[in-house]
Amino acid sequence: MKYPVLKIDPKILAIVLIILCVLLISWFNHLGVFDVQEMRAYDWLMRMRPIETPxxxxxxxxxxxxxxxxxxxxxxxxxxxxxxxxxxSEAGARVVVMDLLLSEPDTADAVLSQAMLASGNVYLPYAFRIEKRGGEFVAAGVLAGISAGIVSAVSGAGHINVIVDPDGKVRRLPLLLRHRKKDVVALGVLAAAARMGYDAHDIRVDERGIARLGNRLLVPLDREGAIWVNYPGPWTKTFRHYSYFDILKAHADKKKGLRPRFDTSVLKDKICFVGLTAAGTSDLRANPFDPVYPMVGVHASICDSVLRNAFIKRLSLLFRSLIDSGFFLAGIKICLAFSPVAAFFACIALAVIWLGMSWISFSFWGFLGISWCLFG
Known part of the structure; x- marks a missing residue:
């Protein structure tokens, strides 16, 4: 007995396979199957692009x-x-962000509180214990708050939590952390908002996961409610750095009638991030540029991204999946159509094209990634 042979139009079969491929790759992208490769791609792309001017x-x-x-x-x-x-304050600094945990009471709190009130522009951090719930990061408890003697004198407070990836590098941080039914915004975003005349209440996330500052679009968050940090470049080649001690000494010298070596007038209208950078201290981690990077630079980088509207944007899941599928299927087609040697060199050429597209996309539109090209 002969069974009827089911004949399928090759064009229909090709369309079905393409749709299945797109759906499968979209699912993998949604699950984060290639997150490790994406992290490495982000590092490579950050180092390959020109250093940005903050x-x-x-x-x-x-x-x-x-x-x-x-x-x-x-x-x-x-x-x-x-x-x-x-x-x-005397120099005319616009915003002062003290990336210092001042959680314990201190005998000098009264003096510091008076200085904060006189300045009227000082922002301090909270540090939370964070965990993932429902796929997003939330505050599960306070690790370090603000001393009761100074908390009423600050102009605002933001969180300084970062997301440390399995390789020890900091690439992302949560925009908001929910604590006691209130959203605590990232310190760098809060500083930028203050500079632009907004406060923490003007920062919100809509139902699509897109963050807004007032009526201004900030950036689409990733699936965990986090922002990718757009580091302008290595620690020593970006931002202007001044010594805490040099500033104090310049002021003291001026009061004594001596000529100070540091001109405090350069601080006029500046957003001053004060942070711990000494070797061997705890506020140092790795990032795509440096094996040891002070975390005050993370918050300064986030502030810079808001002010310049220069966020690392992920292209939409659908767009990335379509591009991934196209290159993945092209790689399979090459392997089936050519001899092993020819296919090898053709796939290398395809990979080079993908890397070029990823670099151009990263520099001008958004983060595309490179993992599916290598997989294909």
């Missing part, structure tokens, strides 16, 4: 080795912080 108002005031060598081991007296705020 927003001219952002400066970093470093509590580095020279500061601790002159003022004592960490933590230094909060009297110094009060003195710094006075100098910055």
């Amino acid at each position: 927003h001219p108002e952002i400066v970093i005031i470093e509590i580095s080795d020279d500061t601790l060598g002159n003022l004592g081991q960490w933590p230094i007296s909060r009297d110094y912080h009060a003195a710094l705020l006075k100098v910055l």
